[in-house]
Amino acid sequence: MMNKEHLSxxxxxxxxxxxxxxxxxxxxxxxxxxxxxxxxQGSIITILLALAILQILIQLIFFMHITESRGPAYHSIAIxxxxxxxxxxxxxxxxxxxxxxxxx
Amino acid sequence: xxxxLVLYLKNADPLIQMSAVxxxxxxxxxxxxxxxxxxxGWLWREWITTVDHKKIGIMYLICALLMLFRGGVDALLxxxxxxxxxxxxxxxxxxxxxxxxHGTIMILFVAMPMxxxxxxxxxxxxxxxxxxxxxxxxxxxxxxxxFGALLFNLSFVLGGSPxxxxxxxxxxxxxxxxxxxxxNYYVLSLQISGIGSIATGINFIxxxxxxxxxGMTLMRMPLFTxxxxxxxxxxxxxxxxxxxxxxxxxxxxxxxxxxxxxLHGGNPMMYVNLFWIWGHPEVYIAILxxxxxxxxxxxxxxxxxxxxxxxxxxxxxxxxxxGYFVWVxxxxxxxxxxxxxxxxxxASMAVGxxxxxxxxxxxxxxxxxRIRLTLPMLWTLAFIPCFAIGGATGVMLAAAxxxxxxxxxxxxxxxxxxxxxxxxxxxxxxxxYYWWPKMFGFKLNETLGKWAFWFxxxxxxxxxxxxxxxxxxxxTRRVYTYPAATGWGTLNFVSTxxxxxxxxxxxxxVVQVLYSIRYGERDMxxxxxxxxxxxxxLPSPVPYYNFAQIPTVNGRDAWWEMKQQRKExxxxxxxxxxxxHMPNNSSLPFFMGLxxxxxxxxxxxxxxxxxxxxxxxxxxxxxxxxxxxxxxxxISVDEIKQMEAS
Numbered sequence: 043m044m045n046k047e048h049l050s051x052x053x054x055x056x057x058x059x060x061x062x063x064x065x066x067x068x069x070x071x072x073x074x075x076x077x078x079x080x081x082x083q084g085s086i087i088t089i090l091l092a093l094a095i096l097q098i099l100i101q102l103i104f105f106m107h108i109t110e111s112r113g114p115a116y117h118s119i120a121i122x123x124x125x126x127x128x129x130x131x132x133x134x135x136x137x138x139x140x141x142x143x144x145x146x
Numbered sequence: 147x148x149x150x151l152v153l154y155l156k157n158a159d160p161l162i163q164m165s166a167v168x169x170x171x172x173x174x175x176x177x178x179x180x181x182x183x184x185x186x187g188w189l190w191r192e193w194i195t196t197v198d199h200k201k202i203g204i205m206y207l208i209c210a211l212l213m214l215f216r217g218g219v220d221a222l223l224x225x226x227x228x229x230x231x232x233x234x235x236x237x238x239x240x241x242x243x244x245x246x247x248h249g250t251i252m253i254l255f256v257a258m259p260m261x262x263x264x265x266x267x268x269x270x271x272x273x274x275x276x277x278x279x280x281x282x283x284x285x286x287x288x289x290x291x292x293f294g295a296l297l298f299n300l301s302f303v304l305g306g307s308p309x310x311x312x313x314x315x316x317x318x319x320x321x322x323x324x325x326x327x328x329x330n331y332y333v334l335s336l337q338i339s340g341i342g343s344i345a346t347g348i349n350f351i352x353x354x355x356x357x358x359x360x361g362m363t364l365m366r367m368p369l370f371t372x373x374x375x376x377x378x379x380x381x382x383x384x385x386x387x388x389x390x391x392x393x394x395x396x397x398x399x400x401x402x403x404x405x406x407x408x409l410h411g412g413n414p415m416m417y418v419n420l421f422w423i424w425g426h427p428e429v430y431i432a433i434l435x436x437x438x439x440x441x442x443x444x445x446x447x448x449x450x451x452x453x454x455x456x457x458x459x460x461x462x463x464x465x466x467x468x469g470y471f472v473w474v475x476x477x478x479x480x481x482x483x484x485x486x487x488x489x490x491x492x493a494s495m496a497v498g499x500x501x502x503x504x505x506x507x508x509x510x511x512x513x514x515x516r517i518r519l520t521l522p523m524l525w526t527l528a529f530i531p532c533f534a535i536g537g538a539t540g541v542m543l544a545a546a547x548x549x550x551x552x553x554x555x556x557x558x559x560x561x562x563x564x565x566x567x568x569x570x571x572x573x574x575x576x577x578x579y580y581w582w583p584k585m586f587g588f589k590l591n592e593t594l595g596k597w598a599f600w601f602x603x604x605x606x607x608x609x610x611x612x613x614x615x616x617x618x619x620x621x622t623r624r625v626y627t628y629p630a631a632t633g634w635g636t637l638n639f640v641s642t643x644x645x646x647x648x649x650x651x652x653x654x655x656v657v658q659v660l661y662s663i664r665y666g667e668r669d670m671x672x673x674x675x676x677x678x679x680x681x682x683x684l685p686s687p688v689p690y691y692n693f694a695q696i697p698t699v700n701g702r703d704a705w706w707e708m709k710q711q712r713k714e715x716x717x718x719x720x721x722x723x724x725x726x727h728m729p730n731n732s733s734l735p736f737f738m739g740l741x742x743x744x745x746x747x748x749x750x751x752x753x754x755x756x757x758x759x760x761x762x763x764x765x766x767x768x769x770x771x772x773x774x775x776x777x778x779x780x781i782s783v784d785e786i787k788q789m790e791a792s
Contacts, residue, residue, distance in 0.1 A: 116355065127383045127470055135419050138474055141482045 061104025068097045091132070098128070147751045154305055159240055161223075166303040195731040197281035198690050202288045203266030204585055207578065209292060210260035213251055216299065218652055220248035225609075225645035228638050231630040241626035242309040243328070247302065249312025254336060255295045257432040257566070260574040262291070262346055264435060265374050267581050269350060271681035272368045274359025274699065276692050279352040281729040282771075287342035287349065289739030294339025297746050301331035305751070308332035311624065313421055314395070316406035316414040321399050327750045333396040334746035340389055341742075347381030350374055359680070361699035365459070368679040368703075369445075369452060372459050373438025376466040377431050383470065384427035391420035400749060415480060422473040430469040432566070434462060436573030437504055440526050443580055444508045446675055447523040448515025451703060454507040461500030468497050478549045487546040494544035498537055505530060520675070521595040525576035528603050532568030536561060539614070557617030560610045567606060575655075583674045587686045588666035594658035602651030609644025612637040678706035689789050691726045691781055726781045738767040 072093050075086055102108040108121070155166060180186050193201060223244050227236040236244065270278055278284050301307045305327040310319040319329045354375045358367070367375075394405040395417060404410040406417045445452045452458060474482065474490035508530065517523065539561040543549050552558060583589050616637050621628065628634055667674075672685040680697060681688075683705045701707045745760025747753075 123379070123467070124383070126467075130470055131387065131423055134471075134473075135416075135423070138419055138482055138486055139413075139415065141480075141486070 057104050061100050064100045065097060068093050147753055151304055162302055169303060194736050195733045197285045197729050197731055199266045199270050199278050199281065199284060200688055202284055203263045205288060206259040206263035206266060209295060210256050210263060213255040213295060217248050217251040217256055218649060220244045222645055222649055224248065225642040227626060229642040230639065231628055231635045233627055236626060238626045239309065243302065243307035245624055246308045246311055250298065250332065253312065253428065254339060255298065257570050258343060259291055261432060261435045264439065264574065264577045264581065265350055267585055268681055269353060269371055269374050271684065271688065271692060272371050272679050273354060273357060273362055274680050274693060274697050275353065275357040276726065277729060278349050279357055280349050282732055282735065283345050283349050285732065285735035286738055287346045289735045290342030290742060291339045293739040293743035294335045297338065297743055298331060298335035301328060316395065316417050319395060320407055330399060330750040333392050334749055337389065337392050338742045338746050340385055343381060344385045347378040350378045359696050359699055366699060366702050369441035369458055370438035373434045373462055376462040377434040380427045380431050380466045380469065384424045387420050388424035391417055400752060418477050418480065422476045426473040426476060427469050430465055432570045434465065436570050437462065439573050439577040440508060440529065442679065443522045443526050443576055444511045446677055447518045447520060448512050450511055450515045452507065453510035455702065457503055458507055461503045464500040465497060468493060472497060475544055478546045479553045491544050491546045495541055498541055501537060505534065521592060522576040522580040524599050525572045529568060529572040532564060532572065536564035536568050540565065552617065554622050555617035556613040556621045556623060559623050560613035560617060563610050583669040584681055584686050584688065588662060588668050589674055590662045591658050591666055594654055594661060598651045598654035598658060601654060602648050605644045605647025605651055608647060609641050612641045678703040680704050691728055694723060694786050694790050723783045723786055725783055726786065727778055728781060729778045730776055734767055734771055738764060741767060
């Protein structure tokens, strides 16, 4: 699939390294906030959501080449669909599980 | 570990001991036969190391049929136990294990591989491609599925099957309530085969978007290819939820965390939520390609273009999106508020609308068509009323207040068997009959197939219609027996008869395949059904490079158009042949699957040394692949000419 120009350019893949380290740092931070940080549940959830959004950006920019070129229309549709489903899972789960606060 | 395994077998049910002996004997038989006929090299070169999408499809099909047999035997054992009140055929524990393995196997190791088989065989041929986008990854997917299924099936002879239902909800599935390796088998085998499924989803999306022949725009794609695209979109968005749910449950069981135990602030309801975020889209993953299969079959055997092509495409896409917003209807009774339940009830009912559009389009395609009642068409016709009833009962269940009454009763069992058998199984069998000549070069015998069809269909209604009544009478699912005073005996007995009729139907399919290998009508033209899409332009079985020359597509139903214009896609223009670039075979996918299997087996029994060895194997395989220079090989024009002439 790769064209020849791409193959001949053998520079070190710095973007991948930055992305890899960045995604691990964000994961460790998320774990630290949940396990160690003396914060209320509400603020922890807010911080986790912010970290998750950063994580998505890192994946899109460093691994999924979102900035590289303009592709066919289905690229934007796919990204939009991805965000829709992510929103459905996160917001949906939070909403579905709200009753739990009354139960516990 | 081995001592406990021996102890387990010693104390096991005679049924399990007999199966263990049968497995060992079968294995010895296979090894002896392969050695005697000197077939090891052939097996290794032609099948195990292959990256050819057609062969991978055939291997998926064989595994799916074997697993269908296993899941079917599970079903018959359950129905035998329930035939009379107070039966003593299976004990409670064994019954729990059997309904768990039946559900898991039928969804993940029958429906999934069977539809992967259809995808692999038909999609690259329909879009005019030489293989899938990532042939190596395709082989990795197959071997992960294979070893996942193997790990799952080992459970009942080595240490005990999972017994917490195919959903394995905590706290029941936690270590505190289900000690022993059973649930670990479930978690790890699903995890391993799940990686393969996600890879297949990505592979086919890329194949469909990037590998189409010149002229095949998106709106000229055959509907089966569209439906696979829709299904793969659902796969890559839904499967990660299962991966997360199983990973957390596995950590709870193996590493002692508390994600789903109440003890340290865990929450079992979160597992239920995550499981169904995957679990409901999963039924659309299984049913969407089947809609595509029916569209191909209805169009071919009515000799008409499909009615409402655009609306078919739109409804496929709508189902794959709306299908993502309905998962809570599996746990309305969990106690979420009226807001949550109403939203998901309405969304669940809304999915029925695009589905209804499709059914009407099939009917209108048949209207004034020249219908030929071949086996694929028979199964398609049987699907329509069956699925309509399944859909109607689905809307009943989607109404949240009604669901409080139906939940956990046999109404639910009858409903989802009606959609999954009447939809997915009928469709996958129809697809198997339809593409069988393309895969193997001969047709399956019609007479034996009709016997199978009628036994299976009548058996289906005899088996599941009484279960609606039983559910309304109060019979709950997952009970291993019931007292005579409940009055459920007669209907249960009728249902069991139906199950056996379906079993006879399956045996007819087996006989049909065996008979047709010898005596089936050979397909000399490559186009036995007078087909409409590009796969029928090729000889059967298809040469491994698929198209000697990539065709140019000028419209929908490309092959039909070519036939109408008498423009033979063919061998006449051999002058224009060019060398073909093909991927190399590789043994790495097999070894990678094996390494995952070893790691999974180690984790099942908390043997971390074995698990580490397996995981190191996985990493070594990945490094090997990353550093290996594999640029494929070229087929010369002379070789192509030779193969096209033969």
